[in-house]
Amino acid sequence: xxxxxxxxxxxxxxxxxxxxxxxxxxxxxxxxxxxxxxxxxxxxxxxxxxxxxxxxxxxxxxxxxxxxxxxxxxxxxxxxxxxxxxxxxxxxxxxxxxxxxxxxxxxxxxxxxxxxxxxxxxxxxxxxxxxxxxxxxxxxxxxxxxxxxxxxxxxxxxxxxxxxxxxxxxxxxxxxxxxxxxxxxxxxxxxxxxxxxxxxxxxxxxxxxxxxxxxxxxxxxxxxxxxxxxxxxxxxxxxxxxxxxxxxxxxxxxxxxxxxxxxxxxxxxxxxxxxxxxxxxxxxxxxxxxxxx
Amino acid sequence: xxxxxxxxxxxxxxxxxxxxxxxxxxxxxxxxxxxxxxxxxxxxxxxxxxxxxxxxxxxxxxxxxxxxxxxxxxxxxxxxxxxxxxxxxxxxxxxxxxxxxxxxxxxxxxxxxxxxxxxxxxxxxxxxxxxxxxxxxxxxxxxxxxxxxxxxxxxxxxxxxxxxxxxxxxxxxxxxxxxxxxxxxxxxxxxxxxxxxxxxxxxxxxxxxxxxxxxxxxxxxxxxxxxxxxxxxxxxxxxxxxxxxxxxxxxxxxxxxx
Amino acid sequence: xxxxxxxxxxxxxxxxxxxxxxxxxxxxxxxxxxxxxxxxxxxxxxxxxxxxxxxxxxxxxxxxxxxxxxxxxxxxxxxxxxxxxxxxxxxxxxxxxxxxxxxxxxxxxxxxxxxxxxxxxxxxxxxxxxxxxxxxxxxxxxxxxxxxxxxxxxxxxxxxxxxxxxxxxxxxxxxxxxxxxxxxxxxxxxxxxxxxxxxxxxxxxxxxxxxxxxxxxxxxxxxxxxxxxxxxxxxxxxxxxxxxxxxxxxxxxxxxxxxxxxxxxxxxxxxxxxxxxxxxxxxxxxxxxxxxxxx
Numbered sequence: 045x046x047x048x049x050x051x052x053x054x055x056x057x058x059x060x061x062x063x064x065x066x067x068x069x070x071x072x073x074x075x076x077x078x079x080x081x082x083x084x085x086x087x088x089x090x091x092x093x094x095x096x097x098x099x100x101x102x103x104x105x106x107x108x109x110x111x112x113x114x115x116x117x118x119x120x121x122x123x124x125x126x127x128x129x130x131x132x133x134x135x136x137x138x139x140x141x142x143x144x145x146x147x148x149x150x151x152x153x154x155x156x157x158x159x160x161x162x163x164x165x166x167x168x169x170x171x172x173x174x175x176x177x178x179x180x181x182x183x184x185x186x187x188x189x190x191x192x193x194x195x196x197x198x199x200x201x202x203x204x205x206x207x208x209x210x211x212x213x214x215x216x217x218x219x220x221x222x223x224x225x226x227x228x229x230x231x232x233x234x235x236x237x238x239x240x241x242x243x244x245x246x247x248x249x250x251x252x253x254x255x256x257x258x259x260x261x262x263x264x265x266x267x268x269x270x271x272x273x274x275x276x277x278x279x280x281x282x283x284x285x286x287x288x289x290x291x292x293x294x295x296x297x298x299x300x301x302x303x304x305x306x307x308x309x310x311x312x313x314x315x316x317x318x319x320x321x322x323x324x325x326x327x328x329x330x331x332x333x334x335x336x337x
Numbered sequence: 338x339x340x341x342x343x344x345x346x347x348x349x350x351x352x353x354x355x356x357x358x359x360x361x362x363x364x365x366x367x368x369x370x371x372x373x374x375x376x377x378x379x380x381x382x383x384x385x386x387x388x389x390x391x392x393x394x395x396x397x398x399x400x401x402x403x404x405x406x407x408x409x410x411x412x413x414x415x416x417x418x419x420x421x422x423x424x425x426x427x428x429x430x431x432x433x434x435x436x437x438x439x440x441x442x443x444x445x446x447x448x449x450x451x452x453x454x455x456x457x458x459x460x461x462x463x464x465x466x467x468x469x470x471x472x473x474x475x476x477x478x479x480x481x482x483x484x485x486x487x488x489x490x491x492x493x494x495x496x497x498x499x500x501x502x503x504x505x506x507x508x509x510x511x512x513x514x515x516x517x518x519x520x521x522x523x524x525x526x527x528x529x530x531x532x533x534x535x536x537x538x539x540x541x542x543x544x545x546x547x548x549x550x551x552x553x554x555x556x557x558x559x560x561x562x563x564x565x566x567x568x569x570x571x572x573x574x575x576x577x578x579x580x581x582x583x584x585x586x587x588x589x590x591x592x593x594x595x
Numbered sequence: 596x597x598x599x600x601x602x603x604x605x606x607x608x609x610x611x612x613x614x615x616x617x618x619x620x621x622x623x624x625x626x627x628x629x630x631x632x633x634x635x636x637x638x639x640x641x642x643x644x645x646x647x648x649x650x651x652x653x654x655x656x657x658x659x660x661x662x663x664x665x666x667x668x669x670x671x672x673x674x675x676x677x678x679x680x681x682x683x684x685x686x687x688x689x690x691x692x693x694x695x696x697x698x699x700x701x702x703x704x705x706x707x708x709x710x711x712x713x714x715x716x717x718x719x720x721x722x723x724x725x726x727x728x729x730x731x732x733x734x735x736x737x738x739x740x741x742x743x744x745x746x747x748x749x750x751x752x753x754x755x756x757x758x759x760x761x762x763x764x765x766x767x768x769x770x771x772x773x774x775x776x777x778x779x780x781x782x783x784x785x786x787x788x789x790x791x792x793x794x795x796x797x798x799x800x801x802x803x804x805x806x807x808x809x810x811x812x813x814x815x816x817x818x819x820x821x822x823x824x825x826x827x828x829x830x831x832x833x834x835x836x837x838x839x840x841x842x843x844x845x846x847x848x849x850x851x852x853x854x855x856x857x858x859x860x861x862x863x864x865x866x867x868x869x870x871x872x873x874x875x876x877x878x879x880x881x882x883x884x885x886x887x888x889x890x
Contacts, residue, residue, distance in 0.1 A: 110553035116520040174566045194386040226378040343748040354736040418732045425698045425726035426749045427718045594700040
């Protein structure tokens with residue numbers, strides 16, 4: 045029987061050798077979470093995406109001041125998150141957003157309740173609604189939307205590849221809170237994590253167009269966005285025509301303002317292919333052609 | 338009632354001489370402080386996330402204090418044999434149970450006041466308009482909810498021998514009721530018989546603790562709820578508390594202490 | 596002496612038997628011999644301060660093949676005011692079970708027990724007793740003073756008297772210096788003394804002690820013996836269980852010997868010793884049927 049000390053020494057040497065051998069392999073292993081700089085990535089791995097989604101939804105719940113379906117009310121959950129609506133966009137979700145006339149000065153109430161509340165099924169549920177937000181409201185404009193920002197920030201940290209987080213947060217930052225620098229910074233952070241993202245590029249373009257009023261820079265960004273869109277969406281069964289329309293629309297407007305009518309027409313022609321109102325676009329094209337002559 | 342207050346006085350002394358409350362309060366304070374110090378897009382007026390997370394920690398801490406304190410009372414007295422010199426005095430088992438209940442409930446209430454005071458201070462640093470009415474309603478309803486929980490825990494402690502069992506079961510039950518309690522009936526309606534009936538019966542029998550959870554209303558500044566509704570919720574809590582204490586007394590009075 | 600008994604009885608607030616109430620002025624004029632006869636008569640007339648009638652206590656048995664275990668079987672016992680009564684028996688004889696019934700911890704399976712004529716199942720039966728358990732554990736997070744104040748409140752001792760009583764009992768058990776310290780800092784002997792203090796806080800007419808000298812050093816045992824004798828001289832009744840037959844011989848007026856749940860002997864120590872023609876310990880061993888193993 046070998047002496048215990050000898051055995052111990054042998055085991056120690058074996059462990060050390062294995063550690064040195066395996067370390068090289070582990071560092072090259074694709075599933076190595078420890079190579080990530082993010083502590084969250086290391087701790088919770090890919091389930092962070094699930095948490096990121098939860099916090100993104102939480103931001104929408106905050107947008108509704110807590111009036112939101114739980115996971116048990118999923119049947120009535122809004123298909124589109126309200127906070128993602130951008131200015132000037134047709135409202136695509138189901139709810140009627142015409143607020144009721146409110147003389148008391150309180151926050152506006154959207155009178156048409158969404159489906160998830162419904163009529164209470166018993167007295168317990170009826171009584172319980174007294175202790176929950178039970179009116180469909182949105183956060184007040186002029187800065188009230190700041191309350192959704194922490195959840196968007198956390199969501200972005202957990203899932204940097206979720207592009208929508210950056211664009212939504214940037215939209216509210218620059219339009220309602222006057223924080224243009226912060227919006228741009230956040231978008232650039234999103235761009236670093238998603239260099240091919242046409243959505244972020246488009247939103248950055250809007251920062252330079254609508255807030256900083258630098259047309260040239262905005263056009264550059266929109267063109268880059270368009271290029272990225274073509275790279276990623278062309279050939280897809282259902283390409284993101286909505287955003288293509290946005291990009292081309294903005295480009296056409298800016299080029300027209302800059303006097304580059306030929307380019308404007310080019311973008312309008314592209315817009316016409318995806319617009320729900322091609323006739324109106326065609327009229328604009330005809331007008332521009334007439335101006336060129 | 339003299340005996341009841343005497344026993345409750347001892348329970349209160351026990352709570353503030355143990356470390357549990359201070360540890361939880363410091364933990365809540367530290368976590369809230371950490372959250373308060375976070376900078377989101379250079380905006381120092383963002384407050385709702387802070388309110389929500391602070392209230393969540395307060396709820397968890399208060400629940401832990403209430404359940405752990407109540408679950409330990411009777412088993413610890415039996416294990417440490419302090420129950421014998423006490424019950425050898427002219428005190429009934431009913432007075433003993435009620436005294437333990439009031440002690441745990443009042444002690445938890447005191448802890449709640451400290452927690453909510455802290456919460457008020459934290460929110461006042463970010464919000465100029467602090468809705469006192471909402472906060473008072475929130476703490477009142479929260480306290481009554483804990484009363485139901487304490488009574489339920491005392492009932493558990495006379496049924497289960499080990500405090501750890503009682504604590505686990507009660508925390509799971511309370512957590513379950515708070516999260517899914519109000520959805521059980523809807524879930525039941527989608528099930529076939531006899532599951533539908535069983536789940537519906539459970540739904541109507543359990544104490545609906547979600548009646549006392551006004552965190553969403555406080556976080557999102559919905560204002561106060563009707564005081565009549567608040568009063569009805571209080572009566573609801575009184576009913577369930579009485580029921581659980583009565584059940585605990587009926588079981589405890591027949592137990593042989595030897 | 597008889598007059599002292601009467602005064603003490605009146606001072607304790609005991610319900611006086613009808614005989615004494617009728618005596619009134621006659622009692623004061625009666626000659627000493629007549630008074631002695633009267634005392635015997637009074638004792639016979641007086642209700643037992645502790646009375647056990649056909650007591651049977653059964654527990655659910657943990658042993659296979661046995662549904663219940665009989666801890667006490669058909670016990671009849673009476674303890675009269677002013678006596679020191681020793682309750683003896685080997686381990687498992689049923690002493691603790693009997694005490695548990697007296698104190699209301701365990702309900703009797705059959706029979707009944709009374710304290711001051713009140714069924715032990717009524718909490719008021721415990722208003723005038725003091726109890727010292729064998730294992731003395733008290734709330735470790737309280738000080739001795741707080742503990743006594745708590746128990747004084749249970750006994751509804753008037754607030755004006757509480758401070759004085761606490762001072763008196765702490766002085767009696769020599770814990771005045773440690774009164775403000777938490778009980779968790781006390782030694783075993785100090786905890787035993789706290790136990791004695793809480794048993795005396797209400798100036799009980801009946802003291803029930805479960806192995807009062809268990810775990811004590813000789814000085815501690817002597818102190819307990821002195822306290823018992825002092826209580827006896829004050830006319831209080833002491834009912835205690837013990838294994839220390841030497842102590843029992845020195846302080847007890849009467850003893851009862853229990854074995855396997857049944858009462859085997861009862862009476863004065865001297866009478867038992869005379870009957871068995873030996874000391875209390877050998878008599879005890881004979882009564883319980885102990886036979887030394889052959890070498």
